[in-house]
Amino acid sequence: MTTLDEDDRELLALGTATLYEASGLDCFLDAAFRPAWDGAQVVGRAVPVSAQVGDNLALHHGIEAAGPGDVLVVDAGGAPFGYWGEVMAVAAQARGIRGLVIDGGVRDTQQLELLGFPAFSTAISIRGTVKQWPGTVGIPITLRGRVVRRGDIVVADRDGIVVLPAGEYDRVLEASRARAGKEGAIMNRLRSGETTLDVYGFRHLGSPVRESDPAR
Ligand SMILES: O=C([O-])CC(=O)C(=O)O
Numbered sequence: 001m002t003t004l005d006e007d008d009r010e011l012l013a014l015g016t017a018t019l020y021e022a023s024g025l026d027c028f029l030d031a032a033f034r035p036a037w038d039g040a041q042v043v044g045r046a047v048p049v050s051a052q053v054g055d056n057l058a059l060h061h062g063i064e065a066a067g068p069g070d071v072l073v074v075d076a077g078g079a080p081f082g083y084w085g086e087v088m089a090v091a092a093q094a095r096g097i098r099g100l101v102i103d104g105g106v107r108d109t110q111q112l113e114l115l116g117f118p119a120f121s122t123a124i125s126i127r128g129t130v131k132q133w134p135g136t137v138g139i140p141i142t143l144r145g146r147v148v149r150r151g152d153i154v155v156a157d158r159d160g161i162v163v164l165p166a167g168e169y170d171r172v173l174e175a176s177r178a179r180a181g182k183e184g185a186i187m188n189r190l191r192s193g194e195t196t197l198d199v200y201g202f203r204h205l206g207s208p209v210r211e212s213d214p215a216r
């Protein structure tokens with residue numbers, strides 16, 4: 001496994017919700033992607049892979065093509081097969097690959113957790129795959145409407161997944177720090193008793209009808 005640098009760690013600590021909000025970009029992956037185990041999180045550079053439904057041969061090629069700091073991002077048609085598991089994760093870790101995002105299924109989730117290999121998928125499935133179509137590796141894919149290109153920055157955690165153009169790394173990190181700082185100040189005011197309506201200045205947007213309102 002490759003070591004994360006300090007900025008990567010900071011991106012993970014800020015979290016995908018903050019990164020997304022601060023980015024100002026339409027950069028989130030569909031909410032159907034979920035971590036295969038609790039606590040999984042990853043940041044790295046995308047290597048897009050396209051696999052045939054029920055066939056994981058392309059993923060074997062993806063492992064060979066990827067290297068330290070990469071995250072395999074796989075379009076497997078959303079099909080619930082066990083495209084990836086313990087053996088694939090060991091092979092990936094040996095190459096420094098940091099994680100997997102797949103529109104499809106993974107299995108061996110207990111072993112993935114023990115290995116500390118972060119996998120995000122749209123299904124958990126024990127159903128096995130054939131090995132017939134080598135697929136595509138490194139060519140852009142579209143994952144549930146979101147285009148993913150080689151080298152894009154992928155950040156995934158329990159909240160979701162963001163995919164950022166490579167050139168946006170520094171700007172989004174800076175904007176996210178600023179957002180987290182602002183929210184920290186807001187939460188201090190809330191802890192001291194102010195309301196969210198006042199802190200955010202929402203009062204002028206109107207008052208709700210309440211059960212006890214005489215007007216009802
Ligand atoms: O064998 C497969 O195709 C998927 C799997 O379970 C593993 O990688 O351990």
Ligand SMILES: [Mg+2]
Pocket residue numbers: 085086087108
């Ligand atoms: Mg297995």
